[in-house]
Amino acid sequence: MAVQRWEDDVEVFECGSSFNENKGNVVAYGTIVSDGGPNVMLHNAPLGEGNLKVSVDVVLQEEAKLPIPLKSGPTVMVDAVGTVVGWPKELVTFSTTKKKEKPKPLFAILEVPDEKNKFKKVESALPMPCKFLYSYVVRLMTEEETIPIEFDEAMFGRNVSTSLLREDVMRCMEMREIGSRQILVYMGYIYKYLKETNRAEYVSFVDPNKIPAAQDGSTSSQHIANQLKASNGDRICLIPYNTGYHWILTVINEDKDTIYLLDSMGNRNRDDTWKTTVCNGVRTYLCMRGNPKRSTFKQLTGNLKQQGCVECGYCVMRYMKEIVECEDLQLERKFAGYVKNQYYTRHNMMK
Template structure:
């Protein structure tokens, strides 16, 4: 693949409720293959893999996705919070919503629901941690994989038993990198 070539990837419209596509650059692929820091484009592609898995297992209606590339950056978080709130409002209220975004809260969504005091969702905690400085994106992908593969919808039970300061292994990161690579490869055929 040359520096100028791209791999166009189009996602199922049902995944985000609208047409979403991206193009991977050679650099995007090299970052993942060399276990370098990755960004939202690579995470978006992995979300496509997870959605495909959910469709194949007839569980796609249980999970909603928010496109990480469409969460605008704002210094105070207000624009980002509004976008996330809009995505949550459009999602299936009974589904697990994967939002690969580092945010401190979603009060805007709660206010839109008319209930600013009592959360109508749970943020999962207790997942394994990253040990170094480049694993953040891989850690997010691995955590999403564990959520999607869990057939018990009471996810807080699954993650409640995680030991503090327990880390993902390189093998666990490699699992998601392989799945990511196979999904990308399917677009080359």
């Protein structure tokens, strides 16, 4: 089977149209994972001839229908962000022309001594569960394979699923820059921990894929309001957010009168637009409940920071872990004071 290398900025068009007929009918941008074939599977079902496997990255038309609906999965684009879906070849095009490379043979990377030594070094530093996962994806998982993951419906108040690519797992295990898919899966792990400890009713989450996909601040604000409503509101809410180049964690307290910000680079990356977006979302939710009070915005400074330039996503995951493990959920006490020149180590982040 010929597997096309990942290509960014792929345009996918609405089912029933073609890009020759309607150039403006782009519904999303994504990444081609596999160029298909007679034996290619998609979430344990045949992909079908004439279809590609596409990872949905950015949605332009949220209510557009998927041309190949997933079994017990999303049916519209807004719910498919971060998910690998099937798409007819004739409705996919590249926004830029790139020179195609000859596909490398499977596991060729392990035949290069330097690369093999790198994998062994990474593997030796991982905790045992991560070691098994890393070993599996490096040695056995092919580039076109994905790991499908479905989340508890109660976590977001709706059905949410995603798929991890081989590269997604390798990036995380090798402590390279990560994106919303890895953070979303970690949030699912945290939710499972909360359920097992009978504390799921104290914490709610906002899907990080929803915020970057929004086209304007008002749409993001409405999504935050809807998520607070879906979780019944009486709990803290964790919102990982990417400013475009940096991950931060926003936390809305139980009473919705205070919004906290945890930033692994201190005060360096203040985002006033995001502050307005969150405050408007909370205010919209409170207006739904007949209590249109204003919330205050506070940046907590007692959190450990990142050492390098790519650890912000890992810091956000670590902050969420520390918050849910804190029994009284008093963030101002948990992250009190000002921490200077104290950083998370690789060992801290992998615990």
